[in-house]
Amino acid sequence: MTYEEKTISSEMIYEGAILNLRRDKVYVKGDNTSYREIVEHNGGVAVAAVTDDHRMLMVSQYRKAAERVVLEVPAGKRETDEDPMFTAMRELREETGYSAQKFKHLTSFYSSIGYSTEVIHIYMATGLTPGETDFDENEAIDLSSYPVEELKQMVLDGEIIDGKTITAILLVAAELGI
Numbered sequence: 001m002t003y004e005e006k007t008i009s010s011e012m013i014y015e016g017a018i019l020n021l022r023r024d025k026v027y028v029k030g031d032n033t034s035y036r037e038i039v040e041h042n043g044g045v046a047v048a049a050v051t052d053d054h055r056m057l058m059v060s061q062y063r064k065a066a067e068r069v070v071l072e073v074p075a076g077k078r079e080t081d082e083d084p085m086f087t088a089m090r091e092l093r094e095e096t097g098y099s100a101q102k103f104k105h106l107t108s109f110y111s112s113i114g115y116s117t118e119v120i121h122i123y124m125a126t127g128l129t130p131g132e133t134d135f136d137e138n139e140a141i142d143l144s145s146y147p148v149e150e151l152k153q154m155v156l157d158g159e160i161i162d163g164k165t166i167t168a169i170l171l172v173a174a175e176l177g178i
Helices: 084-096 148-156 163-176
Strands: 006-015 020-028 032-040 044-049 055-063 068-072 075-077 099-110 119-129 142-147
Touching: 044 055, 044 084, 044 099, 044 163, 055 084, 055 148, 068 163, 075 084, 084 099, 084 119, 099 163, 119 163, 142 148, 148 163
Parallel strands: 044 119
Antiparallel strands: 006 020, 020 032, 044 075, 055 068, 055 142, 099 119
């Protein structure tokens, strides 16, 4: 039987520009207590931008946590109370320069449900029109495109290491019957 943990107290340990960290004291099974460390994050979006010939726009950027350049779908964090669809439109334009005629919500998921409130919303963007990028001042991004079939194989071969990107590619491949 599952047991719903009730919060007894909550302490903010760190407040940052991107995330906060809190420590909750909770009741657990048998009226015992335990602690949970929770990363608070506004969440983000990932955009699977698909061209008419079934290629996906991809970005490459250095990711400090992985200590390497990572191939990803365009993505970014939501501002407080920002509609995820608006975030998707903004991030697609900023990181690729493209706009889309149509956005389709594919899924939303917790990035790491054991300790984080971050929810990532994945959209498929179609009817693409090129334009000018508008990178954040600290971003260094390279833009490329790959056939969806090739990206799917890269996922299966372990070449794509980012969770939101893996999810986006596999969902788009399923949408397209690839």
